[in-house]
Amino acid sequence: MPFKIKEARTERGYTQEELARRANVSRATIAGLESGATVVTTTETLIKIADALGKKVSDIFLA
Known part of the structure; x- marks a missing residue:
């Protein structure tokens, strides 16, 4: 399942x-x-992550 995390992350810079850090999860996640x-x-x-x-x-996790 392709997630759109990278796209949304780079949009925010x-x-x-x-x-x-902002999502309180590991960078590895x-x-x-x-x-x-x-x-x-x-x-x-x-x-x-979405928040x-x-x-x-x-917007991020569903196709």
Whole structure:
């Protein structure tokens, strides 16, 4: 499932580290989701990332 995290992150001018800090998740989580290496995560994590990007979960994580 392709997520649109990188696209939304770069629109905001955030590095992976900055997004991870704002979402209170690890940089490895962000990197894994962006690359497709990580496809399983919690709903809470998805919400935190979307909130940090100022987006709806459906804008980033649903096709």
